[in-house]
Amino acid sequence: MAQLLQIEPKKKKKEEKDLHILRHTQSICPECNRLISAIVYEKDGKVYMTKTCPVHGETEELYFGDYEMYQRFSTYWKDGKGTLAPNVPLERCMCPYNCGLxxxxxxxxxxxxxxxxxxCDLTCWYCFxxxxxxxxxxxxxxxxxxxxxxxxxxxxxxxxxxxxxxxxxxxxxxxxxxxxxxxxxxxxxxxxxxxxxxxxxxxxxxxxxxxxxxxxxxxxxxxxxxxxxxxxxxxxxxxxxxxxxxxxxxxxxxxxxxxxxxxxxxxxxxxxxxxxxxxxxxxxxxxxxxxxxxxxxxxxxxxxxxxxxxxxxxxxxxxxxxxxxxxxxxxxxxxxxxxxxxxxxxxxxxxxxxxxxxxxxxxxxxxxxxxxxxxxxxxxxxDIKGLIEFLDEEIDEIKSGKPGALSVAKFLFKFNSFxxxxxxxxxxxxxxxxxxxxxxxxxxxxxxxxxxxxxxxxxxxxxxxxxxxxxxxxxxxxxxxxxxxxxxxxxxxxxxxxxxxxxxxxxxxxxxEWEKSVGRKLEDGLYRGTLRRGKHHPNCGCDLAKQNGNGDNKADQLPGCACSVIHSSKTGQAAISS
Missing domain, CATH: 3.20.20.70 (Aldolase class I)
Known part of the structure; x- marks a missing residue:
């Protein structure tokens, strides 16, 4: 465990001179969870992260798909108050291994x-x-x-x-x-x-x-x-x-x-x-x-x-x-x-x-x-950008104790100008x-x-x-x-x-043990698609795809969906055969 929790020292790599580095941070190895150094950098207009585990090698991953947006968003970086009732003593803190806060x-x-x-009553393929x-x-x-x-x-x-x-x-x-x-x-x-x-x-x-x-x-x-x-x-x-x-x-x-x-x-x-x-x-x-x-x-x-x-x-x-x-x-x-x-x-x-x-x-x-x-x-x-800048300046003056601090009346008057x-x-x-x-x-x-x-x-x-x-x-x-x-x-x-x-x-x-205590199987709680039979609802949303030219005929023909019938009917509803 001591080896697992060891923080890898930052090592300058020859490759770094070729990177447009935005910042250094720390991350974990996706294989062993070891805490390792990571670099966030720009390449071809996108932002990536690269990190290298001494055991499992390098991982490069897309971090943010637009460098210009990353730069614009980064100007709003703010630190919060945190919490004054931490549950983990500072001497025990080693992110991310003993969160608490x-x-x-x-x-x-x-x-x-x-x-x-x-x-759950569903088994969605992407759910963890x-x-x-x-x-x-x-x-x-x-x-x-x-x-x-x-x-x-x-x-x-x-x-x-x-x-x-x-x-x-x-x-x-x-x-x-x-x-x-x-x-x-x-x-x-x-x-x-x-x-x-x-x-x-x-x-x-x-x-x-x-x-x-x-x-x-x-x-x-x-x-x-x-x-x-x-x-x-x-x-x-x-x-x-x-x-x-x-x-x-x-x-x-x-x-x-x-x-x-x-x-x-x-x-x-x-x-x-x-x-x-x-x-x-x-x-x-x-x-x-x-x-x-x-x-x-x-x-x-x-x-x-x-x-x-x-x-x-x-x-x-x-x-x-x-x-x-x-x-x-x-x-x-x-x-x-x-x-x-x-x-x-x-x-x-x-x-x-x-x-x-x-x-x-x-x-x-x-x-x-x-x-x-x-x-x-x-x-x-x-003008959201102007409003944020105005509030930032006024809040700084309030914190510094400057006379004429922002009042509600002043804010509302100024707000309307934006x-x-x-x-x-x-x-x-x-x-x-x-x-x-x-x-x-x-x-x-x-x-x-x-x-x-x-x-x-x-x-x-x-x-x-x-x-x-x-x-x-x-x-x-x-x-x-x-x-x-x-x-x-x-x-x-x-x-x-x-x-x-x-x-x-x-x-x-x-x-x-749970199944024995409740007298039923876990899978008994799975949804069986009751509402997918009988009358179909006209507000299902498929018509939006059709109107947009993105209708998927195969999707419309999936079992239980009668959208192709519904949206061509005069009543807006159609019975679905079970």
Whole structure:
């Protein structure tokens, strides 16, 4: 173990003189998890990482698919508050081997994941998480409500910013029969925002009553898996998604669509996914694209086939939306820290700082012009760059104690100067909405802003090939565990043998023992495609592909999908033979 944890000293290589080096960092060997030096560098307009293990040799990996975007995003690099309640003493810290959080960690928790089960009713080919029967050492992991409450209390004890946002995840959380009780227990601990990560199948099957029960218990929104608008790209829940939308409309429960983006699989439908969200903006609040993390052992050829990065997705969206959303409309997540600093100033309370690494995530807001029905990014009528620079300068003056510090009135007056009313979408008064939210704390204005806008996000979680310690130490999406640790996402899942698998084995039940205790087989919980027979739903999304000229006839002919019949019928519905 001592050899495993040894940090390799940086060694100057002759090859380095030929590289356009952007920075040095540390990473791990994808074979043995040894901590080694890594170089992030530019080549042919893209950003790569190279690292060499003394045992397993060199690994070169695409890190960020656009050098110019990397440079622009890097200007927003911010360090966060960290946490003043570290669970790992500093003398024991050796990233990434004993996360917990430790005092090396630069960002506090923005979103805490609680795994309520690792069982799932699907077996998606790219998923790394659900319990797989037949594997040696397979365990069912389902913490008790009492254990979950203790985890949440640990989150709430963080300082200076007590955690107040939780994602209930799995596996598939809706397989827990006591899920409503779990949600209530989490809410009772002072959690303001509860997000339910789900494939939506049980919500589609159980209907609006279940969605209403989830909302009343405390769920703020669904984080809904959605990989494309056709059965070819989204076979897991293509037929069920419209019923989830129907149920959530009746429950007034907002939805975030979450596509896992895989090169050569569904990256040609990113624009259509946004169009689908636009069609359903009354209930869809956001789309959060997640470029796939490549887990397991893959050859370089295999990785190149599937690897896609944030800039690659952004450029595809520009192309697939006919330029309505351009690459320049996106900003890295930490660019919003000046705004959170300002809110902290006016409220006199510590606030969230989304201080993740600039290469981890990006986002933008889009609105719909009522006359043209086109998408209008916020950057088209608000000078976001100028606003960020203004806030940065004012916050620096506040911190230095300079007289005439920024006031709410001064901010609002100046804010309106960054809005170009002539380019504002028809039917939108953005300045008034922001004024009502900040000055009057208007929940109605917040609701109006949500209904009029669609957030588009990117979040690229790491894997062993592109793992970067500088990113890891700034991660603000964490896992809560029964041993009361708070573990960064990209430690928990990137090195599962140290974290995820070890924890689930320690606190889980062997599959045979679980099956005996509940009187059924693990595979009995698999979804059998009930909604893929009978009446097909007209809001499935396939028509968007047809209208765009990207219809896949083979996909339309997959078993259970009658899209080709539906969209040529007068009624908009057709019976599907079983």
């Amino acid at each position: 430790c005092s090396n960690h630069i960002s506090h928790t923005a979103l805490a994941n609680i795994i309520v089960t690792n069982r 998480f659900y319990v797989k029967k037949g594997l040696e050492g397979a365990y069912v992991y389902e913490p008790s409500i009492e254990e979950i409450v203790e985890m949440v209390r640990m989150l709430r004890s963080e300082r200076p910013v007590p955690g107040n946002s939780v994602q209930i995840t799995g596996g598939e959380p809706t397989l827990r029969e006591d899920l409503i009780d779990i949600i209530r227990a989490i809410k009772a601990e002072g959690i303001d925002h509860i997000q339910l990560n789900t494939n939506g199948i049980n919500i589609a099957l159980r209907g609006p009553e279940y969605a209403i029960a989830l909302r009343k218990a405390g769920v703020s929104n669904l984080y809904l898996s959605f990989d494309g608008v056709t059965p070819r790209t989204n076979p897991k829940n293509h037929w069920e998604i419209p019923y989830v939308l129907d149920a959530c409309r009746k429950a007034n429960l907002g939805i975030v669509l979450v596509p896992t983006v895989i090169k050569s699989v569904n990256d040609h439908e990113l624009g259509l996914i946004i169009r689908f969200a636009q069609r359903n903006m009354d209930i869809v609040r956001a789309v959060n694209f997640q470029p796939v993390s490549l887990t397991g052992r893959l050859t370089k050829t295999e990785r190149e086939k599937y690897r896609i990065t944030i800039p690659d997705c952004i450029h595809r969206i520009e192309e697939q939306t006919n330029g309505e959303i351009t690459a320049d409309d996106w900003f890295p997540v930490p660019s919003c820290t000046p705004l959170s600093d300002f809110i902290q100033f006016i409220t006199r309370k510590p606030k969230y700082e989304l201080s993740i690494h600039f290469a981890c995530g990006a986002g933008t807001y889009v609105f719909v012009d009522k006359e043209s029905n086109k998408l209008v990014p916020i950057t088209k009528f608000v 809005i170009d009313k002539s380019k504002e979408p028809k039917g939108l008064n953005f300045g008034k909405l922001i004024t009502d939210i900040i000055v009057y704390n208007s929940y109605e204005a917040v609701g109006q802003l949500q209904l009029k806008s669609l957030f588009l996000g990117m979040m690229h979680f790491q894997d062993k090939y592109n793992q970067d310690e500088e990113r890891l130490q700034r991660c603000d999406i964490h896992y809560l565990t029964p041993d009361l640790r708070i573990i960064p996402f990209c430690s928990f899942n990137v090195i599962p043998e140290f974290y995820r698998d070890r924890i689930q084995q320690k606190y889980g039940i062997p599959v045979p």
